[in-house]
Amino acid sequence: MKITFLGTGTSQGVPLIGMVYPGLDLKNPKNWRTRSSVHVEADGKHIQVDAGPEFRLQCLKNGIEWIDIFILTHGHTDHIAGMDDLRRFCDRMPSNIMPVYSNEYGIERIKAMFPYAVGARPTQPGYPCFRTALMPDELQVTPDFKIKSVSLPHGPVQTLGLIFEHSGKKIVYYTDCHEVVGKAADLARNADVLVLDFLRPRPHPSHLSTQSALEIVDRLKPARAYFTHMTGEIDQQTWQEKLPENCYLAYDGLVVKA
């Protein structure tokens, strides 16, 4: 199983326009972060999670040429805005229809932002077409590859947390959430790779701070943890040097295998 980080930034990306960061080395390309999104591959199936404003450019840069299933974690603009560019993937599919899974809030936002794309077939040749459905607790992709989901609290809304399981390996993707407890914590135990929201050092009502993410790693003990959805307060090299041994800052274009 393979996870590619297409983007690892927050809602406006990093750096912010017109912002000077004293501690951020912009000569390091790993500090240039587009909106958070991942692509997961197992058993020849391609799962795309979220599509921010840079989605098309992220696909070109990372060689993403096929998507079998699209999952929207939640309806915030930094995760949904690029969904129109799924049209190219719909066009390449024999059915021209992309299976799209999300929670209630996500589906509501898809219908509001892309009404022309929700229907039984593309409204025009080359248009996107989404077959929307609520993400089930467990989605069997192939006999040996399944995706579990759980609701995570993200300020006033809910995000889908995703657990990818293939051949006894587990990759957990929990971005845009402010805590990981109960069922979400149970499902994330014994992960080979645990990906967590790592917004900034100061607390935030909708996101995990660096300290809360590190506490979760300590509690859930994954083999490896990767951090994403980071602001410009997180300089790649400075933070990587002070992280525990099995913890890594993700960056745009990083590929991790499990």
Ligand SMILES: [Zn+2]
């Ligand atoms: Zn976000």
Ligand SMILES: [Zn+2]
């Ligand atoms: Zn969000």
